[in-house]
Amino acid sequence: MPIKSLEKPDQKLLGKRGEGTRYALLMAGxxxxxxxxxxxxxxxMLAESSGTNVAAIPYYFGSKEGLYKAVVGYIxxxxxxxxxxxxxxxxxxxxxxxxxxxxxxxxxxxxxAAFAGVFVESxxxxxxxxxxxxxxxxxxxxxxxxxxxxxQRVQKILARLxxxxxxxxxxxxxxxxxxxxxxxxxxxxxVAREGLLRQLGSKTLQEKHxxxxxxxxxxxxxxxxxxxxxxxxxx
Amino acid sequence: MPIKSLEKPDQKLLGKRGEGTRYALLMAGxxxxxxxxxxxxxxxMLAESSGTNVAAIPYYFGSKEGLYKAVVGYIxxxxxxxxxxxxxxxxxxxxxxxxxxxxxxxxxxxxxAAFAGVFVESxxxxxxxxxxxxxxxxxxxxxxxxxxxxxQRVQKILARLxxxxxxxxxxxxxxxxxxxxxxxxxxxxxVAREGLLRQLGSKTLQEKHxxxxxxxxxxxxxxxxxxxxxxxxxx
DNA sequence: GTCTATAGTCGGATAGAC
DNA sequence: GTCTATCCGACTATAGAC
Numbered sequence: 001m002p003i004k005s006l007e008k009p010d011q012k013l014l015g016k017r018g019e020g021t022r023y024a025l026l027m028a029g030x031x032x033x034x035x036x037x038x039x040x041x042x043x044x045m046l047a048e049s050s051g052t053n054v055a056a057i058p059y060y061f062g063s064k065e066g067l068y069k070a071v072v073g074y075i076x077x078x079x080x081x082x083x084x085x086x087x088x089x090x091x092x093x094x095x096x097x098x099x100x101x102x103x104x105x106x107x108x109x110x111x112x113a114a115f116a117g118v119f120v121e122s123x124x125x126x127x128x129x130x131x132x133x134x135x136x137x138x139x140x141x142x143x144x145x146x147x148x149x150x151x152q153r154v155q156k157i158l159a160r161l162x163x164x165x166x167x168x169x170x171x172x173x174x175x176x177x178x179x180x181x182x183x184x185x186x187x188x189x190x191v192a193r194e195g196l197l198r199q200l201g202s203k204t205l206q207e208k209h210x211x212x213x214x215x216x217x218x219x220x221x222x223x224x225x226x227x228x229x230x231x232x233x234x235x
Numbered sequence: 236m237p238i239k240s241l242e243k244p245d246q247k248l249l250g251k252r253g254e255g256t257r258y259a260l261l262m263a264g265x266x267x268x269x270x271x272x273x274x275x276x277x278x279x280m281l282a283e284s285s286g287t288n289v290a291a292i293p294y295y296f297g298s299k300e301g302l303y304k305a306v307v308g309y310i311x312x313x314x315x316x317x318x319x320x321x322x323x324x325x326x327x328x329x330x331x332x333x334x335x336x337x338x339x340x341x342x343x344x345x346x347x348a349a350f351a352g353v354f355v356e357s358x359x360x361x362x363x364x365x366x367x368x369x370x371x372x373x374x375x376x377x378x379x380x381x382x383x384x385x386x387q388r389v390q391k392i393l394a395r396l397x398x399x400x401x402x403x404x405x406x407x408x409x410x411x412x413x414x415x416x417x418x419x420x421x422x423x424x425x426v427a428r429e430g431l432l433r434q435l436g437s438k439t440l441q442e443k444h445x446x447x448x449x450x451x452x453x454x455x456x457x458x459x460x461x462x463x464x465x466x467x468x469x470x
Numbered sequence: 471g472t473c474t475a476t477a478g479t480c481g482g483a484t485a486g487a488c
Numbered sequence: 489g490t491c492t493a494t495c496c497g498a499c500t501a502t503a504g505a506c
Contacts, residue, residue, distance in 0.1 A: 006269075019248040021489075021490080024429070025268070033496090035373075036274075037272060037275075039271075039272070039273065039274055039275040039353045040272075040274040040275070042480080042481065042482085043283070043481080044481085044485085046348045050493090052490080053490070053491050053492080054482075054483080055483080055484075055485095055490075055491065055492085056481085056489085056490075058481090058482080058483055058484075059489080059490085063482080063483080064482070064483095083383045084303065090290045105282020111270050121505085129358050130372065130373075133372060133426065134431070136426060136427050136428070136429050136430060137365065137368060137425075137426050137428070138365075139429045140268075140441060143429060147429075147430060147433055150428050151349055152433070153436070155430065155434045155484090156434075157337045161486060163385065173435065173443070173444065173447055176431070176434050176435060177431075177444070177447055177448055177451045177456070178451055179422070180423060180427070180431050180434075181423060181424075181451055181452060181455050182420075182455075183423065183427070184419050184420045184422060184424065184427065185416045185417075185419045185420050185423070186419075187422075187423050187426065187427060188415060188416065188418065188419020188420070188421060188423065189415070189416075189419070189427050189433070191368065191371060191372050191422065192371050192374075192419065193371070193372075193423060193485095194370070194372070194374045194378060195369050195371060195382060195386055195390065196411070196412075197417050198387070199387070199390045199391075199394070199411050199415075200411060209410070209412070211410065211448065212408055212409060212412055212465070213412055215465055216409065216412045216413055216416055216465065217416060219447075219459075219465060220413070220416050220417075220462065222462075223459050223461060223462040224454075226458060226460065228459040229456075230447070230450055230451065230454060256471080256472080269489075277498080277499065277500085278497080278501085279498085287473090288472070288473050288474080289473090289500080289501080289502080290472075290473065290474085290502080290503095291471090291472075291493095292501090293471085294471080294498090298500080298501080301502070303502095313476085361505080404500055404502060437474085445506075
C-alpha cells in the first residue's frame with residue numbers, strides 16, 4: 001500500500017457504498033498521473049492500481065480526464081489543509097491592521113519554510129507536487145482549479161508581505177516579481193532536483209543536505225529582503 | 236542580444252541526400268516533444284509536422300525513442316554554442332589562476348544573465364527548454380546525455396564562482412547549494428510562469444516586466460552573494 | 471531514400487450480465 | 489454498484505513497391 005501523507009483516508013467520504021471505489025480511483029490517479037502524466041497513464045493502470053476495473057472510471061468520473069480533474073480538485077482541498085495555516089495567520093495579521101516589518105519578515109520566513117518542507121522534505125517528490133508543476137509549465141483546463149483554488153491566495157500573501165518589508169506597493173509589479181523570485185529559490189530544489197543530486201554525488205537528499213538547504217534558503221531570503229526598493233516611478 | 240533560436244538550420248548537415256529528411260524530423264521532434272512530451276507525441280504528428288512520413292522515423296532513428304534521444308543530443312550541441320561562451324570565459328579565468336571576488340561576482344552576474352535571457356526572453360518558453368525541464372523532474376535515459384553533455388559543467392562553474400565570492404570550499408555542499416538556489420531564482424520565471432502571468436494580469440510577459448525581472452534578479456543575486464559563509468565545520 | 475499499405479498492439483469507452 | 493467482454497479508433501513499426 002504505497003500512498004502516504006496527502007492521502008489521508010477520509011472516513012466521512014466512505015459512508016455510501018461506491019465511495020470506496022471512487023476514493024480508490026482518486027488515490028490511484030493522484031499517484032499515477034503524478035508519476036507518468038495524464039496521457040501516459042492508461043485506464044488499465046488506474047484500474048489495476050486501485051483494485052477496481054476500467055469501467056468504474058467512466059462510471060464515477062465520466063472519463064479519464066474527468067478523473068484527472070477530480071484529482072486536481074482533491075489536491076486543492078489537501079493543499080488548503082497543509083500550507084493553509086501559516087498562510088491564514090499571515091493573512092489575519094495583515095487584515096487586522098498594521099503589521100511591522102519584523103513581523104512580515106518572520107511571516108515570510110515561516111511561510112516559505114512551510115513550502116520548503118513540502119518541496120525538499122521527502123526523498124521522492126510527492127505525486128501531487130508533480131501534478132502542480134506540470135500544470136504550471138503546461139497548463140490544461142485543470143490549472144484554473146489549482147490557481148483559483150489555492151495558488152492565487154498564496155501569491156497575494158507573499159507579495160503583500162514582501163511589500164511591507166521592502167516598502168513597496170503591494171499591488172505593484174516589483175512586489176509580485178520579488179515574491180516570485182523568493183519562492184523560486186525554494187521551488188528549484190523540487191524541479192531541478194535530479195541535476196542537484198548528481199552534483200552532490202548522492203542518490204537522494206541526505207539529512208545533512210536538507211538541514212543546509214533550509215539554512216541557505218533562510219539566509220538568502222533574508223538577504224534579498226534587505227535589498228531596497230528598485231522602482232521609484234512617479235505616478 | 237542574448238540567445239536566439241536554437242534551431243539554426245545547419246547547412247553543412249544537409250549535404251547528403253536524406254539528411255534533409257533527417258533534419259526535418261529532428262526539428263519536428265524538438266518542437267513536438269517539447270510541447271506535448273514524448274508519449275503524447277505520435278509518429279503521425281511528427282511525420283506531418285516534418286513533411287515526411289511515419290516510416291522515416293524508424294528508418295533514420297530506429298524508433299520514436301531513438302528520435303527523442305537524437306533530439307536531446309542536438310539540444311546539448313546547441314546549448315554549447317549558446318551559453319558556452321560566458322561559461323568558457325569564467326572557466327578560463329579560473330583555470331588561469333587567481334580570480335578576484337569582484338571578477339567572480341561579475342562573471343556570475345553575466346552567466347546568470349545569460350540564463351535569464353534564455354528563460355525569460357521569449358513569450359513562449361522555447362521547446363528545448365521544456366524538454367530539459369521535463370528531464371529534470373522525471374529523468375529518462377536521455378537525462379545522462381543532457382547532464383554529462385553540458386549541465387555538469389555549468390553547475391561546476393557556478394559553484395566555483397560562488398565559492399570564490401563567499402570564501403567557500405568549491406567542492407563543498409554549501410557552494411553547490413547556494414549556486415543552485417541562485418540559479419533557481421531564474422529558473423522560477425520559466426517553470427512557474429503561468430501562475431506569475433495570472434498574478435501580473437497579463438497573457439504574456441511585457442517588456443516592462445522583462446526589464447524589471449532582470450533588475451530584480453541582478454539585485455537578488457548580489458544580495459545573496461553578500462551573505463557570509465554558513466558552515467564553519469572543522470575537518 | 472521515400473512512401474503507401476498494413477500488420478499487430480493497446481488505448482478509452484460501452485453494453486449488458488450479475 | 490461492480491465487472492467481463494467487446495467495440496473501435498489510434499498507435500508504432502514493418503513490408504515492400506517505386
